Amino acid sequence: MQISVDNPPSAPQPLSPYYSQVARVEHADGSALLFLSGQIAEGATVAEQTRGIFETIAALLKAHGATLTDVINIRTCLTDIGTLDEYGTVRRQFLAGTPPTSMTFEVPRLFRPQARVEVEVVAAVSPRPRPAV
Template sequence: MHVTLDNPTAAPRPLGPYSQVARVQLADGGALLYLSGQIAEGADIAEQTHGVFATLTALLQAHGATLADIINIRTFLTDMDDLPGYAAVRRTYLTGTPPTSTTVSVPRLFRPEALIEVEVVASCAVGRP
């Protein structure tokens, strides 16, 4: 098993000293992609969710994957009253069979203005970069 850590230039730079993507190369030539939690700017949950999914899309594309390749999504919300707004936006991006999912309420995120943070695990098929 080989692990590559990456901060693709196609996505916004991380806000701290961490890697945004861990690519775990599998024996069959495929890979698992572990994406760090992503936040985004915006005035409300809808704007921030759109921004988060734009960043997730860029990170996945840099490794030959798409949102359809997500197998697990973990969401952190600072206010569970935002769940319906988040879910409505999420459905516009994840249109196929939904991945496994966990959503938790947290008292705050590392940026005070952040309402949401999302991390994912995705698969990358054999032969994709």
């Protein structure tokens, strides 16, 4: 097993120098687990922020050969649990099909004062095809 951390240049960069965007746990067969840091986004509403968050998550996953269909776990922090339906409506647009395991909870505040939602995911990446000999 090999572990690496990354801030892919093709995705939005971290808002602080104190964390990395992605931790990749690579297994011998080429499969991997991707642990993404919590993501926040600009926007006036929870829906706008959620859309920006999932666009960032998609870019981070793409940089590691994954897509939103590879997400197996999602954790969400909302500053107002009353906005859960607004968040969920946008989330379903990005995570179609069988939903991943999930945990959602209310927090008094987030990393940035204007942030109303933060999302963290884990994704499972299938083994990479071996090159033909």
